[in-house]
Amino acid sequence: MMSLIKTKTAAFYNIKNNVENYLFIVPAVAIFTIFYIFPFIDIFNLSLHEWNGISLTRKFVGLQNFKELFQDEVWWKSFGNACYITLIALTFQNALAFALALACDREIRMKQFYRIVFFLPPVLSEVVVGLIWRWILNPGMQNGEYYGLLNYVLHHLGLDQLINNWLSDPKTALTCIAVVHSWKGFGWGFIMLLAGLQTIDRQLYEAAKVDGANSWNTFRHVTVPMMIPVILVVVILTVLGSMQVFVLIISMVGQGLVDYTEVPVTRILAAMMGTNRFGYACAMGVNFGLVLILISLTMKKVSDRMKQA
Amino acid sequence: MNVNKYQVKGFLKVFFIHLFLVVITLSCLFPLFWMLRSAVMTNQTIFVDKSFIPSEIHLENFMKAWVEGNFGMYFLNSVVYTVSVVVGIVIISSMAAYAFSRLQFPGKNFFFYMFVAAMMIPLPGSFVPLYVLMNKLGLVNTRFGYILCMINVGLSMSILLLKTFFDKMPVDLEDAARIDGCGKFGIWWHVALPLARPAIAVIVIFNSLNVWNEYILAQLLLNEPELMPLQRGLMVFQGSHLVDYPLLMAGLTIAALPIVLVYLLMQKHIIKGLTSGAVVG
Numbered sequence: 001m002m003s004l005i006k007t008k009t010a011a012f013y014n015i016k017n018n019v020e021n022y023l024f025i026v027p028a029v030a031i032f033t034i035f036y037i038f039p040f041i042d043i044f045n046l047s048l049h050e051w052n053g054i055s056l057t058r059k060f061v062g063l064q065n066f067k068e069l070f071q072d073e074v075w076w077k078s079f080g081n082a083c084y085i086t087l088i089a090l091t092f093q094n095a096l097a098f099a100l101a102l103a104c105d106r107e108i109r110m111k112q113f114y115r116i117v118f119f120l121p122p123v124l125s126e127v128v129v130g131l132i133w134r135w136i137l138n139p140g141m142q143n144g145e146y147y148g149l150l151n152y153v154l155h156h157l158g159l160d161q162l163i164n165n166w167l168s169d170p171k172t173a174l175t176c177i178a179v180v181h182s183w184k185g186f187g188w189g190f191i192m193l194l195a196g197l198q199t200i201d202r203q204l205y206e207a208a209k210v211d212g213a214n215s216w217n218t219f220r221h222v223t224v225p226m227m228i229p230v231i232l233v234v235v236i237l238t239v240l241g242s243m244q245v246f247v248l249i250i251s252m253v254g255q256g257l258v259d260y261t262e263v264p265v266t267r268i269l270a271a272m273m274g275t276n277r278f279g280y281a282c283a284m285g286v287n288f289g290l291v292l293i294l295i296s297l298t299m300k301k302v303s304d305r306m307k308q309a
Numbered sequence: 310m311n312v313n314k315y316q317v318k319g320f321l322k323v324f325f326i327h328l329f330l331v332v333i334t335l336s337c338l339f340p341l342f343w344m345l346r347s348a349v350m351t352n353q354t355i356f357v358d359k360s361f362i363p364s365e366i367h368l369e370n371f372m373k374a375w376v377e378g379n380f381g382m383y384f385l386n387s388v389v390y391t392v393s394v395v396v397g398i399v400i401i402s403s404m405a406a407y408a409f410s411r412l413q414f415p416g417k418n419f420f421f422y423m424f425v426a427a428m429m430i431p432l433p434g435s436f437v438p439l440y441v442l443m444n445k446l447g448l449v450n451t452r453f454g455y456i457l458c459m460i461n462v463g464l465s466m467s468i469l470l471l472k473t474f475f476d477k478m479p480v481d482l483e484d485a486a487r488i489d490g491c492g493k494f495g496i497w498w499h500v501a502l503p504l505a506r507p508a509i510a511v512i513v514i515f516n517s518l519n520v521w522n523e524y525i526l527a528q529l530l531l532n533e534p535e536l537m538p539l540q541r542g543l544m545v546f547q548g549s550h551l552v553d554y555p556l557l558m559a560g561l562t563i564a565a566l567p568i569v570l571v572y573l574l575m576q577k578h579i580i581k582g583l584t585s586g587a588v589v590g
Contacts, residue, residue, distance in 0.1 A: 117334045
């Protein structure tokens, strides 16, 4: 009898204990379920429907949205544009970041100052960065003088043939966006790579020097192999970040006006806000999300193999 | 002679390294300077005068932007959103992280990895179903709805960061508090939270930057000017028919200045938080 009471109180105490412990995670789990998990499931559901976002009935269309999506030329073009931005970020931005990190990974004056300045663009918002550059690249003119600083400078250097409608010329618009994106992002790569460089044991450099390696050989056979894990992190995050850039684009050229500056996320926005096709927008989201997951899994695999080698 | 050659070579090397660094430094600072310079001009001079320091400096533009450009209202909205979201994230994520680190309950690992997984899976179009949901809940065009969404955005990363911190924290003090008769919530509030101050500082800084700079949810969820934060307000101003460039630049300055100040004061924490995350992950 006594033992039965004991187990009962123990069980009661246990339940009370658990309930109390659950209370700690209830707010987080509740918010997460409502604002993350529910939309996560709903995006798949909506992608199978044709729906304008307002009417009470949604028409189930199966995979029709996806079928249409695969034939949507603007969609695939927007993919290409995102890849182009990513390519510039991977090469230009990361090369610059690495070069700067190498330059700062030595005893030079004002190292701290450079570090602070280079990380300034990454902390600014995309809207602020986009609107400042939009003003600098402004093509307008009045009484023979250009508004935008870039065209003004080109004009006064006598380089009139280079003057351009930077952000409305299909040939230059996307490159301008990619360069501004790299301008905003290189400081971040710089900080990561510099942190990586500083973890390399200085004795390795000494040893290489003793063995008669010149600076190129040291870089090639000491620095690069030691840096591979950090470089891989930077590459993966650069790709995922650059593929999804869009606020910068909206702030530099506006929304959904021309196809040569469209990227997948601006297409999703256009389908949702412009043509009120919520199902189609969700199909785009699912498609793009799967591609991104595929890219990160592939890169994860490649990086694991490189780490083993 | 030999020594001389090496000295010259070394000097040239350092010179070119500095030249490179200085050029990039100027490219980082110049657009901000240009924004500041354009903010103090008039609608007449801004299009013709391209001197670095304009002949007349109109500081009253900032006042004009604050009042006429509505940037004062947007600014206060941004402050309200940033403070509420950050306070919410710190309380909610520290409670959850404390439970994940210290307490035992069924399904603990499942819930924890749910948050971790959310950080790994990119979901670029999730704002579409989120908007649909907010519409259904009647939370579109409400401060509360936007704040809840933004708390959710910062939650996973904060929980992960705090749990890692709590895991490394010694339990002695908490045991002492327990012996003194302190309950679980008391221990979390009086002992764990104060001890986790360094990690909380990182969470506060990163989430503040994130909320202050957020744009897309503000565009989808907030359509009334009285509710808009700065980033949204800037885009509305830019989209108006005839852009008043000096006021736009003053507005940009108002939006960028707090971020730059916080960054300059906190840059050590920011860089440490960023790199520790990268090296660990």
